Amino acid sequence: MQRALEIGERFGKLTVLREVDRKHGRQHYLCKCDCGNEKVVMKGNLFGGQVRSCGCLKKDNHQNITHGQKGTRLYRIWSGMKTRCLNKKDKAFPKYGGRGIRICEQWIEFNGFYEWAKSSGYKDDLTLERKDVNGDYNSSNCKWIPLSDQAKNRTNTPYLTYAREIKTLKEWSEETGIEYSTLHARLKRGWSEERTLSTPSLIKRKQ
Template sequence: MGVYKHGLSKTRIHNLWRKVIQRCTNPKASNYHNYGGRGITISDEWRNDFLAFYHWAMSNGYEDGLSLERINVNGNYEPSNCKWIELHQQCRNKRDTKYAEINEETRPLIEWAEIYDVPYKTVMTRWYRGQRGSDLVRPSRATKVS
């Protein structure tokens, strides 16, 4: 099979596609241990055909600046498990994201911090000290003014 020229090899999306392949298939890639090393793969359809990936991306909301997210963080890079989102949203869907249940609803700690307007650092400190539930987002003690 000859080289097919699509004119996209210097684009952001082509670079992203190559990086996904590397982190899933190349044990020498710096982040392989987080992807291929854990058994995460890229579908044959995408791995073997950039244009298949490209057409999926264009018909599923790709824009420069968005990040490719695996919906199931333990799942593979494949059309049914991927979507395009803003990077700050993707940071909430990681293996090390901490969750808490408050009022029978489970959310990442960062979301609880935003909802209750409590500094995220405060919520995380409380989490690591063993506090759970509404104790994570209670208002801080008021300081006395003399």
């Protein structure tokens, strides 16, 4: 049997003020929250820990998790990343989660992603890029780059297979030293992947 509550006793952010009329035979107490609000709580819920504030604690915890960022561009970037990798119904899933692209454990919750973004120089004119487009979303494989720079590395860029390796056009340009525009033009003219990547170019990629 639960003991009687004492005036001034605390449960989380709630301080017991007095007992109020019983409801359905159960004891209820008027409590004052640290934020100043008052709330009537059933005795069993105080003892069991189900109620620890007037409701503000849940709100505070949500604000702490999202840092007040919900609805911002950074939050949308994080949400989009999760959708592409985890939601099988998303149209982009085959190019991300469907290819085995994963999100590191620290970024599954927004708090971890937010802290990394803050420390790695995020600005609203930058976008998230994976250094290795076949790699996962994590702090060692991701960086912030200007939006214009990401165009060459989008997941709708053709993946070319050569010497048993699969890479984007941008990656092959960097590896072969052939200009991205040259490789793109060759493919557009109908060249095979092997010919596109194995034929030397007189114009080398700018460093």
